[in-house]
Amino acid sequence: MTIRDVAQAAGVHVSTVSRAFSASHLVKRETRDRVLAVAAELGYQPNETARALTTGRTRNLGLIVSDIANPFYPPLIKAAQAYARVRGYQVFVADTDEDVHAEEELIQTLARQVDGIVLVSPRLANDVIARLGGDLPFVLVNRQVTGLSAVLMDVAHGATLAVEHLAGLGHGHLALVGGPRGSWTSAEMRRAAGRAAAEQGIRLDVLGPNAPTEQGGIKATAAVLRTGATGVIAYNDLVAIGLIEGLDDREVLVPRDVSVVGVDDTVAGRLNRPRLTTVAMPTAPAGRTAVDLLIETVETAGTARATAQTTLATSLVVRDSTATSGPSAG
Incomplete structure (x- = not known):
């Protein structure tokens, strides 16, 4: 043909x-x-x-994530690759393993091979991202940097829903198990949960930074118990699952003694027992939208084009890891 x-x-x-x-x-x-x-x-x-x-373009895009083993990322990667393929592009995927130095090196390496990069939940400082983004089209996911296009998931709304849900179950003392240092998502959760807790007239203890992994949740268990909180909001589903495991090892049952809410709505959370109440994140739409924005940026190179920011809705999925407040676990 x-x-x-x-x-x-x-x-x-x-x-x-x-x-x-x-x-x-x-x-x-x-x-x-x-x-x-x-x-x-x-x-x-x-x-x-x-x-x-003819065009000087490779028709290749880069997509960098902080931990490809985290079940949050595969749906986003799959959606991004599928959409790019329809538009005639291919995607190179790279994993930083939560290492800011590796992240910067990967950006510099990929920049020589691709037309633009989607940077998902980066850990680099804003000024470093802005400098690197000045040399190549960038689209960020779950990060805001002046002058760069971004796709944001409404983490603040999700954290607010989680606080309101736990408050509605009678929990007057909550703990927020935050994520890694440099995480935009963790910072948004902390601000929104703090506001929501103040509006509900309940106490909120913020714990972190923590590794965004199951092991990070296990390690945070002792600190959670020391707060005496009966409701916990975790940075993501993996942290929530680790926390449930750590609580169970101490014979503190979820949700009888402590209610736990995750973030992401991953397969792991749905398969966990108890099934995890969680904030559902629009990962696949974020992947498609980010690639669409990046391709538009690449194809309008050399023309005046304003940066774009899109915010995608989140929602609360209530399952089995939350219940009415019982005796304090502390």
Whole structure:
């Protein structure tokens, strides 16, 4: 199949087909979608080598996450890759293992091989991200840096819902087990939970920083028990699962003695016993939206284009790890 076959089948000029693949911002969305659908049906694949020589672009994108083993990330990665493929791009995925030095090195390495980078929950300081983002199109997920486009999940709303849920169950003393240092999500949770607790007239103890892992939750168990809190909000589902394990080892039962809320709504939380009450995060939509923003940024390079910020909704999923307040675990 050739580009002329696609143009004839789609009822457009050959130049329109070319722009749909190489400069989609110049084509109406409905026209672009029709051209891409026809191309897929006919099995047409553009010559990427020739296109790279013409446009100076690789049609490759980078996607960097802090821990690929965390079940929060695979749905986001899968959605990002699938959407990029539809748009004629490929995605290189890299994992920093929660190491800020590795994160900066990966950005610098990928910058030589890709047209732009999606940086998910970065741990680098804002000024470092801004400097690196000045050399290459960036889109951030769950981080705000002036001058860079971002896709945010409404963590603040989720933390507020978690506090209100626990307060409604009669818990007058809560603990927030925060995440790692440098986490935008953890900072947002802390601010929103603090406001919500004050509005509800209940006490909130903030514990952290903590590793965003099951082991991090286990290690936080003793500190949680020392607070005497009967309701706990964990940084993510992994921390919540580790906390439940640590409490069980001390014969403190969830939710009889302590109620626990996670964040992310991962498969691990749904399979855990008790099944985890959690804040559902829109991971797959975030992956698609971030790639869409990045491609638009790449394809409008050299033109004046304002940065974009999109906030995606979160919700509370109530399961078995929360219940009405009982005797204090402390």
